[in-house]
Each structure stands twice: as C-alpha cells, then as structure tokens.
Amino acid sequence: MSYVRIWVHIVFSTKHRNPVLPFEIRKKVQIHIMDNCKKNGIFLQAINGYVDHMHCLISLGREQTIAKVSQMIKGESSHWINEKSLTEERFEWQDDYWAASVSESDIPRLIQYIKNQDVHHVGKKSLDDALDKMFKKKK
Numbered sequence: 001m002s003y004v005r006i007w008v009h010i011v012f013s014t015k016h017r018n019p020v021l022p023f024e025i026r027k028k029v030q031i032h033i034m035d036n037c038k039k040n041g042i043f044l045q046a047i048n049g050y051v052d053h054m055h056c057l058i059s060l061g062r063e064q065t066i067a068k069v070s071q072m073i074k075g076e077s078s079h080w081i082n083e084k085s086l087t088e089e090r091f092e093w094q095d096d097y098w099a100a101s102v103s104e105s106d107i108p109r110l111i112q113y114i115k116n117q118d119v120h121h122v123g124k125k126s127l128d129d130a131l132d133k134m135f136k137k138k139k
Contacts, residue, residue, distance in 0.1 A: 004062040007045075007102040009110060011055050012074055015092035019051035023118075025086050026051070033077050042069055045107070046114040050121045055114045057102070066099050 014020055021029065030047050033056070037044040042064065046057040058069060074093040081091040102110055 002062045004060065005104070006060045007104065007107060008058050008060060008066055008069075008099055009055065009102050010058060010066065010070055010073075010097055010099045011053055012070065012097040013053040013094045015094055017052045017094075020087045020089075020091065021049065021051050021054075025081075026054075028084075028086065029054070029077055029081060032080055033073055036076055036080075037073065040072060042072070046111045048114045048117045050117050055117065057107070057110055057114060070097050070099070 026049055030049070033047055033054075034044055037058075041061060043059040043061065044056060045059060047055065049055055056073065060066070060069065074097070078091050078093050081087060
C-alpha cells in the first residue's frame, strides 16, 4: 500500500477581498468545510480565517492534487453559503488561491498560526505581510 504525506497550506480569499465572513458566518463555513472534507476523503488538519480569507492545512492523498482539492473546497462551500443565504449578496471566492508545501517539522507552528488568525489580523496586518513573516521566520 502506498504511503503519501504531503502537507499543503492553502489560502483563498473572498471575491475582491470583500470582508463578508464575520466570526459567526466564518465558523459555520469552517464546520461545513470540515464535514465536507471528511465526507470526500480530504485530510484537513486545520482551518481558520478572517473576514476576507480562509487558511487550510491539508495532507494530500495519493490521488489528490492541490487544484482538485482547492476547487472542491471552494466550489462546494460557495454553493453551500449561497444555498443557506449566509451573506447578503451572492458569495464567491476568488478564482485563484495561494498554496505552499509544508515540512513536517513546521506543522505545529503552522497549526498555531492558523488557529490564531483573529489575533494576527487585529493589528490590521495584511494577509500578504502575515504570510511573508510566517515563511521568513525560522524556529
């Protein structure tokens, strides 16, 4: 049997970076994404975000690609958000996403980073600045 352990940090944003995911909606979306990942065989280790983006830490399966997993998470969740009318206007994720491979040794630090998104963004730090800082920082 094949053994594959490829960790990927995926970040995707709302269309035009619109801040349409306040805490209450974001938590519902995260729970839905977790349930959907479990149902579809996607190993989602951590998820969290802020008002205009979402972070996911995923371990790809042997037949999964970043593109397929991202599309399934984004496409299905945007459909669900619109079906449940969670936002005032039609919800969309941006077409693009950011993804990077992650070393096993960096997993605990990354999980903490993902869990603490509200803290990271209180100071109005941009997503780009936060990602740059995280990847330049060494243990």
